Amino acid sequence: MATWGGSSTSSSPSTTRRSPTPAPSRPARSSGEAALNEYISGVRKLAVRVMEAMSEGLGIAQADALSALVTAEGSDQVFRVNHYPPCRALQGLGCSVTGFGEHTDPQLVSVLRSNGTSGLQIALRDGQWVSVPSDRDSFFVNVGDSLQVLTNGRFKSVKHRVVANSLKSRVSFIYFGGPPLAQRIAPLPQLLGEGEQSLYKEFTWDEYKKAAYKSRLGDNRLAQFEKK
Ligand SMILES: O=C(O)CCC(=O)C(=O)O
Ligand SMILES: [Fe+2]
Numbered sequence: 770m771a772t773w774g775g776s777s778t779s780s781s782p783s784t785t786r787r788s789p790t791p792a793p794s795r796p797a798r799s800s801g802e803a804a805l806n807e808y809i810s811g812v813r814k815l816a817v818r819v820m821e822a823m824s825e826g827l828g829i830a831q832a833d834a835l836s837a838l839v840t841a842e843g844s845d846q847v848f849r850v851n852h853y854p855p856c857r858a859l860q861g862l863g864c865s866v867t868g869f870g871e872h873t874d875p876q877l878v879s880v881l882r883s884n885g886t887s888g889l890q891i892a893l894r895d896g897q898w899v900s901v902p903s904d905r906d907s908f909f910v911n912v913g914d915s916l917q918v919l920t921n922g923r924f925k926s927v928k929h930r931v932v933a934n935s936l937k938s939r940v941s942f943i944y945f946g947g948p949p950l951a952q953r954i955a956p957l958p959q960l961l962g963e964g965e966q967s968l969y970k971e972f973t974w975d976e977y978k979k980a981a982y983k984s985r986l987g988d989n990r991l992a993q994f995e996k997k
Contacts (some may be wrong), residue, residue: 792845809848812880812908813839814942818828820878822932827923829959835919838877838948845876845974850939854887856933868939875981875990876913876947881955883909892928899931914991915948915977918969923957926991934959950975969994 775799799804820836829835836931838844853868868888883889890898901909914926931939948954952974970992972980981990 773955785926795947805848808820808942809944812882813846813946815908816878816880816910817948818943819880820916823916823920823924827920827960829957831959834959835877835916838919838952839946841949841952843949844953845978847947848875848944849943849945850940851931851943852938853886853931853933854935855936856939857935866933868933869927869984871930872986873926873928873990874911874913874945875915875977877916877919878913878946879911880946881909881911882942884938884940885932886937887933888931888939889941890930890932892930898930913947915946915954915974917991918967919955919957920960920992921965922968923960947978948974950978965996966996968996970996 793869797806816839817833817836820839821832824832824834825837833840839846851869856866871892881889883903883905886901887900888902889901889903889909891901892898911929912924912926916924917926933939933943950973953971954974954977955969961967969991976992977990979994986988
């Protein structure tokens with residue numbers, strides 16, 4: 770299938786930026802950079818709140834049991850801007866072109882906002898694709914593979930993709946909250962019930978990232994770390 774736009778193609782420039790943690794240590798060089806830093810710090814706070822609510826929902830007494838991994842010194846955070854130009858050739862054809870192929874995000878949590886143009890879809894358990902409403906004032910929070918492991922599968926990383934729009938350009942801004950490279954990714958001990966074993970082999974975030982880069986986007990990257 771053809772791919773249209775997205776962060777990996779040169780036809781539509783996009784930006785991947787590693788965010789300083791927790792806050793920039795030097796003054797911003799421009800008002801644009803200052804605004805970007807402010808935005809990143811805001812969505813990071815949102816990610817922390819969501820992870821705290823998840824801990825609470827899981828009955829974990831320690832509120833920051835999950836969120837501490839994204840606030841930790843050296844946490845691995847990425848901010849990405851994707852641009853999908855309109856694919857006018859599709860108009861009236863009743864078919865679609867992939868903008869960003871199906872995948873799960875490897876980090877703990879992703880916080881996405883778009884310019885209000887539709888295109889993002891998630892896969893339901895039965896494999897059916899459903900569109901995520903393209904409200905520019907809403908945030909879409911996605912569970913990543915690492916959070917699936919930390920919760921021993923209680924939260925699942927959801928497969929998603931982007932389908933190009935025939936009329937409007939789509940721009941998305943995504944904050945990916947990852948742990949420090951040396952962080953061991955394993956189910957939280959306080960979460961495991963009596964006799965409950967981890968569903969996954971042990972690995973660090975660095976090992977998982979390296980394995981993810983070696984795999985293809987659409988591969989089930991967690992599969993090689995699942996205990997058989
Ligand atoms: O651009 C989008 O809406 C989603 C992109 C995405 O899933 C990603 O960058 O991981
Ligand atoms: Fe993604």
